[in-house]
Amino acid sequence: MVWCKTLRIVVSDESKKNFEFLKENYILALWHGHIFGLLYYLRNLPKLNILVSPSSDGNFLANLGKLLGYIIIRGSSFKRTVPATRSIFKALRRKEGVVIVGDGSRGPRHKFQPGSLLIASRTESCLIPMTFDANWKTELNSWDRFMIPWPFAKCVLSLGDPVFLPSDIKEEELQKAQKDLESKLISMTKSCFPISP
Numbered sequence: 001m002v003w004c005k006t007l008r009i010v011v012s013d014e015s016k017k018n019f020e021f022l023k024e025n026y027i028l029a030l031w032h033g034h035i036f037g038l039l040y041y042l043r044n045l046p047k048l049n050i051l052v053s054p055s056s057d058g059n060f061l062a063n064l065g066k067l068l069g070y071i072i073i074r075g076s077s078f079k080r081t082v083p084a085t086r087s088i089f090k091a092l093r094r095k096e097g098v099v100i101v102g103d104g105s106r107g108p109r110h111k112f113q114p115g116s117l118l119i120a121s122r123t124e125s126c127l128i129p130m131t132f133d134a135n136w137k138t139e140l141n142s143w144d145r146f147m148i149p150w151p152f153a154k155c156v157l158s159l160g161d162p163v164f165l166p167s168d169i170k171e172e173e174l175q176k177a178q179k180d181l182e183s184k185l186i187s188m189t190k191s192c193f194p195i196s197p
Contacts, residue, residue, distance in 0.1 A: 004037075007134070010154065011158075011159070012157075015157065018128060018162065025092045026162070027092070027097070027099075028097065029101075030130045030132070031110060031131065032109075032144040033109065034147055036147065036149075037149055038099075048098075049071040049072075049087070050065050051098065053075075062074065075087070076104065085119070110186055112181045112182035117169075121165040121174075127163045127181070128163070129163075131188045131192065132147075132155060133189060133192035134149035134150070136150040
């Protein structure tokens with residue numbers, strides 16, 4: 001993680017006001033391919049749980065998360081779904097934060113899945129879209145084009161306005177929220193750059 005200390009991370013002025021919501025029972029939703037930089041940046045937030053796939057591919061993120069002090073929950077929509085969901089509910093009821101990737105552990109890339117929205121609704125937690133990008137980076141040849149910033153890269157962290165959903169959300173409302181969050185995260189990611197290096 002030495003090279004992470006070389007990153008020049010900028011938080012947009014519009015994002016700063018939303019950090020006040022990172023206090024209790026919140027869900028951070030971001031794209032799978034952009035989680036690496038966020039793991040480093042958010043490491044000092046207390047009691048932050050991260051949902052990580054139980055697959056072998058998820059082992060790297062799980063081990064890195066543990067090293068940085070996160071609480072790791074292993075599960076996905078394909079494996080360990082029920083115990084993972086229970087653990088997330090318990091964490092949110094303890095007034096802790098949870099990170100869930102919006103496009104899941106297998107994609108499709110940048111297609112927002114409804115799981116985090118349903119959890120936010122049932123637990124009456126706010127859902128906050130978040131993204132992270134770098135001007136100098138490598139994108140792996142994987143389904144999510146996993147992004148790794150180069151040393152000394154300039155990075156932009158963007159935190160969107162929180163979304164509050166009714167506890168008895170209807171299917172039409174859920175579908176609209178799903179489309180809105182997908183569009184918002186895509187827009188936030190695109191707007192990180194161009195930015196002057």
